[in-house]
Amino acid sequence: MGWDFETEPDFQAKLDWADAFVTEHVEPLDLIWPGLEFTPLDDTRRKAIDPLKTQVREQGLWATHLGPELGGVGYGQLKLSLLNEILGRSQWAPIVFGCQAPDTGNAEIIAHYGTPEQKERYLRPLLDGEIFSCYSMTEPQGGADPATFTTQAVKDGEEWVINGWKFFSSNAKTASFFIVMVVTNPDVDVYRGTSMFLVPADTPGVNIVRNVGLGAEEGDHGSHALIHYENVRVPQAAMLGGEGQAFAIAQTRLGGGRIHHAMRTIGLAQSAIDMMCERALSRSTAGSLLADKQFVQGYIADSYAQLKQFRLLVLYTAWSIDKHNDYRKVRKDIAAIKVLMPGVLHDIAWRAMQIHGALGISSEMPFSRMIIGAGVMGLADGPTEVHKVTVAKQVLRDYRPTEDMWPTRHIPKLRDAAREKYAEFLEHEVGNL
Ligand SMILES: Cc1cc2nc3c(=O)[nH]c(=O)nc-3n(C[C@H](O)[C@H](O)[C@H](O)COP(=O)(O)OP(=O)(O)OC[C@H]3O[C@@H](n4cnc5c(N)ncnc54)[C@H](O)[C@@H]3O)c2cc1C
Numbered sequence: 560m561g562w563d564f565e566t567e568p569d570f571q572a573k574l575d576w577a578d579a580f581v582t583e584h585v586e587p588l589d590l591i592w593p594g595l596e597f598t599p600l601d602d603t604r605r606k607a608i609d610p611l612k613t614q615v616r617e618q619g620l621w622a623t624h625l626g627p628e629l630g631g632v633g634y635g636q637l638k639l640s641l642l643n644e645i646l647g648r649s650q651w652a653p654i655v656f657g658c659q660a661p662d663t664g665n666a667e668i669i670a671h672y673g674t675p676e677q678k679e680r681y682l683r684p685l686l687d688g689e690i691f692s693c694y695s696m697t698e699p700q701g702g703a704d705p706a707t708f709t710t711q712a713v714k715d716g717e718e719w720v721i722n723g724w725k726f727f728s729s730n731a732k733t734a735s736f737f738i739v740m741v742v743t744n745p746d747v748d749v750y751r752g753t754s755m756f757l758v759p760a761d762t763p764g765v766n767i768v769r770n771v772g773l774g775a776e777e778g779d780h781g782s783h784a785l786i787h788y789e790n791v792r793v794p795q796a797a798m799l800g801g802e803g804q805a806f807a808i809a810q811t812r813l814g815g816g817r818i819h820h821a822m823r824t825i826g827l828a829q830s831a832i833d834m835m836c837e838r839a840l841s842r843s844t845a846g847s848l849l850a851d852k853q854f855v856q857g858y859i860a861d862s863y864a865q866l867k868q869f870r871l872l873v874l875y876t877a878w879s880i881d882k883h884n885d886y887r888k889v890r891k892d893i894a895a896i897k898v899l900m901p902g903v904l905h906d907i908a909w910r911a912m913q914i915h916g917a918l919g920i921s922s923e924m925p926f927s928r929m930i931i932g933a934g935v936m937g938l939a940d941g942p943t944e945v946h947k948v949t950v951a952k953q954v955l956r957d958y959r960p961t962e963d964m965w966p967t968r969h970i971p972k973l974r975d976a977a978r979e980k981y982a983e984f985l986e987h988e989v990g991n992l
Contacts, residue, residue, distance in 0.1 A: 570638060576618055577645050581652050584611055588651040596654045597691050597730045597782065611655050612688060622657035622686060624815075629670055630686050631657075636815075636877035640822045644870075647826025657688050660819055661729060664812040665692040665738055669757075671811055672800035677757060681736055693734035693760075695786060696809070699726040703942050705806070706749045710788060712741040712756065719743070719756065719798070721764075721791040731784035732770050735760055739788065740805045753805035756797045764791035774931040814886025814893055817940050821873045821896045824936060825866065828907045831929060832862050835911040842914075849914060858910040869903045872896055891953035894946040897936075901943060905933035 566574065592604060600608060615621050624639040625631025634642075639658065646652035653659035662685055669682045684690045701707035710723025721741055731737065737758045744752035758765060766789055772781030800808050836859060839850035849855045876892040883889060912919035912926035919926050937943045961967050978985055 566641060570634075570641070573618060573620060574641055574645065577620060577642060577656075580611075580614065581645055581649055585652045585655050586649045588655075589649050593650065594782075596651050596659070598733045599690065599735075608655065612657070615656050620656055622663075624658060624663070625666075625670075625686065629666075629682075635881040636818065637874065637881050639819070640874055640877040643819060643822030644826040644829065647823030648830040653823070654688065657686070658819070660816055661694045662692050663819060664816040665694055667815055668738070668755075668799065668808050668812045672804070672808055673757075674796070676796065677799065681757060684735075690735035691730055691733050693728050693731045693737040693784075694812070695725040695728040695731070695737045696740040697725065697727045699724050699785065702727070702938075703945050705753070708740070708742060708749060708753070710739070710741045711745065712743050712754065712793075714743075715792075718792045718794055721756065721758070721788045721793065723788050725784075725786045725788065727771065727783040728786050729783050731760075731767055731786060732782065737765070737786075738799065740809065743802055747803075750806045751803050754802050755799040755805045755808055756793050757799050758791060758793055758797065762791055762793065764789045773935065774927070810887065813940050814880075814890070817893050817897045818873065818876060818880070820936060820940070821869075821900050822877070824900050824904050824932075825870050825873060827929060827932065828862075828866050828869075828904050831904075831907045831911040831926065832859070832866065834924075835859060835862065835907075835914050838911075838914050855914060858914060862907045862910055865903050865906060869896075869899055872899070891950055894949040894953070897940065897946040898943050898950060901933045901937035904936060905930060908933060 588608070595604070612621065619632050620642065622629070622631040623634040623642060624636065626633040642656070643653075643658070646656055646658070666682060666685050669677060669685070673682060681690075681692070685692055696702075696705075696708075698708050698710060700709070710721065710725060712719040712721045714720075721739065723741065725739070728737065737760060739756050739758050740753055741756065742749065742752055743754040746752065766787040768785045768787055770779050770781045771783045771785060772778070773783070836850075839855050839859065840848060842849045850859075872892065873896055876889055876896055879889040879892060880886060886893065908926050908929035912924070912930070915924055915926070918924055963972075965972050
């Protein structure tokens with residue numbers, strides 16, 4: 560019987576270390592260097608951050624999801640999940656622990672599909688945390704439906720020439736290279752006619768038009784680029800995987816990315832519950848503590864139950880990924896998690912904000928950022944509606960239509976069958992029926 564909800568003592572000790580380490584050394588980075596997580600380190604930041612990364616490595620917690628051949632310890636997704644719950648409450652923590660999105664997913668596909676030269680050039684420094692990467696797929700006219708993508712690469716001698724527009728390419732402004740999804744064969748459907756290229760950021764023709772912000776981030780201060788690829792020339796050797804393979808590659812990447820976001824979301828939502836409870840126990844109004852008001856108790860109970868349910872599904876799915884070693888086999892549950900994630904974070908952050916009154920909605924508390932974050936979770940890596948469709952299709956695969964006029968569980972039909980089965984015991988009741 561293998562169902563066990565306990566963490567091994569050795570790993571629990573590592574989690575306890577990570578918890579204290581993040582609180583003491585990493586969360587302060589969010590306050591002194593906000594928004595600089597994906598900017599290559601300058602000398603000052605390097606002096607502060609490299610020693611933290613060294614401590615993480617000494618604990619064996621650097622990039623734990625990767626196998627030893629890639630510099631990790633191969634702990635797998637379940638352990639990463641428990642660790643990410645701690646890291647999720649800090650912007651800087653995934654960087655310090657070598658497991659930040661989108662670089663984890665990007666590293667994963669280069670590890671899977673890259674040539675030895677591509678791995679040497681991009682994967683090694685990416686895994687070492689020395690450079691950052693950008694995944695450039697969504698286009699201004701549509702992200703949810705790849706059939707609308709028009710950015711194209713045309714072969715010209717030994718080179719490919721890329722032209723088109725991409726939108727919301729995260730971290731483009733600080734990335735060293737972009738993974739760009741482009742149409743290479745417009746004569747077949749998009750799932751067979753699209754390929755990926757590794758494009759160095761300084762390639763002529765890669766024009767970042769503006770860096771779009773989230774919520775109240777203004778002007779050009781965001782991290783999600785509108786990019787005009789204008790006659791960008793790359794060699795054949797820049798293609799990642801084979802021609803027409805972009806969608807197979809994207810699936811490898813997105814499965815992991817989605818559940819990693821969910822793991823971190825647990826940590827973020829838990830921190831909102833922690834703040835909610837502390838406030839409820841600290842603030843009195845109308846003659847009693849907030850914690851004594853039934854409405855507030857309802858907020859706390861609903862938040863606790865919602866997060867607990869979500870967490871169990873995330874941990875179960877992480878366990879399933881480790882068991883099958885294949886994201887595609889757990890597609891249904893990854894999609895279900897993706898569907899639940901924005902609602903869980905939104906509801907809990909909203910209640911925590913409400914309990915804090917005016918302070919809660921101010922920029923002196925983190926709740927409005929969390930609520931925007933919930934919106935992000937409903938879009939990044941695909942909108943909730945699309946994932947609901949995936950869940951439904953996967954669920955329906957386990958069912959067959961009935962040939963009968965009535966449903967299989969139609970009570971009169973079942974009752975007749977039951978009476979026939981137990982007829983000998985019912986004979987004496989006939990007169991009463
Ligand atoms: C913070 C953030 C970071 C991102 N980072 C990246 C990145 O690094 N690289 C990248 O390439 N992209 C990135 N994206 C883009 C993201 O993948 C897209 O936003 C997403 O795929 C949706 O595309 P769209 O925004 O064009 O919305 P649309 O495709 O226009 O969809 C808009 C809405 O229409 C509805 N809808 C869409 N399809 C369906 C359907 N089939 N059934 C029912 N309703 C539907 C949904 O409500 C959906 O939200 C990021 C997005 C965010 C918010």
